Amino acid sequence: MSPAQHRHVPDHLSATLSALADPNRRAILARLAQGPAPVGSLAAPLGLSLPATSKHLTVLERAGLVSRHRRAQWRDCRLEAAPLRELAGWLQTYRRFWDDSMERLHAYLEQLQSQPDPAAGDQKHPGR
């Protein structure tokens, strides 16, 4: 058989998360959180070359996390938070797993079901 075509258009969340997965890119965002900045001033403190920085910015831009605007010969980069909000929304659905009070509630609700969760397949003998 042909060696598997596993190519997708990545969704928003995946783009956001993989953009954020790089520490240099998070450092760029941290810097931009204190106000817009041109590319060069982002590169220097991170010990990154200009081309590397530019690429990181492209990744961040494609994830919607920054926008760039020409301003004379510079290009001002600005933090765009919408994807972060989206991420926070996604994360929210897991909040009960680390929030103690919610965790207790959840445990209670699970216990209410009495059954070991029929939808989950975590019985003694899980369905094949």
Added chain:
Amino acid sequence: MSPAQHRHVPDHLSATLSALADPNRRAILARLAQGPAPVGSLAAPLGLSLPATSKHLTVLERAGLVSRHRRAQWRDCRLEAAPLRELAGWLQTYRRFWDDSMERLHAYLEQLQSQPDPAAGDQKHPGR
């Protein structure tokens, strides 16, 4: 010169984010959010092979997002939320950028400084 050694031990947050960046892995977490499950029952509904699933689980495990426990010949996977909490904490520092009321406060605080943010270098002529 040798072609640049950019090898790091990735930090927690990077490991968490890159683990979460894959939609299949997020689907696994979503499934585990409804209770622990053996590997096979995770693979099937995602159309993933067992080896692929096992690898995803290894990635999630190394990020601390799941744990696996032998249970007869099965291996029960359980969601571990600590890294998600850590992520939520990190995200929290950006909350003011999407939360309207906070945003207004932030704008006000920035305006208090009167100066266009000396630490930021976003003046007319940014430092080299």
Added chain:
DNA sequence: CCTATATTTAACCTATTAGTTATTTAACCT
């Protein structure tokens, strides 16, 4: 118009990722 400055783009390299198939390991059940 020419030159300096700021940034992007191109071409290339290496490591990592996500998948594959085939083989092992582990535990259960006669």
Added chain:
DNA sequence: AGGTTAAATAACTAATAGGTTAAATATAGG
């Protein structure tokens, strides 16, 4: 012991990611 089921590991592959150096592009300014 032998067979079956569950999962992991090995070996391989194609695509992606993050970096490099060198060349191109865009704007400002004498």
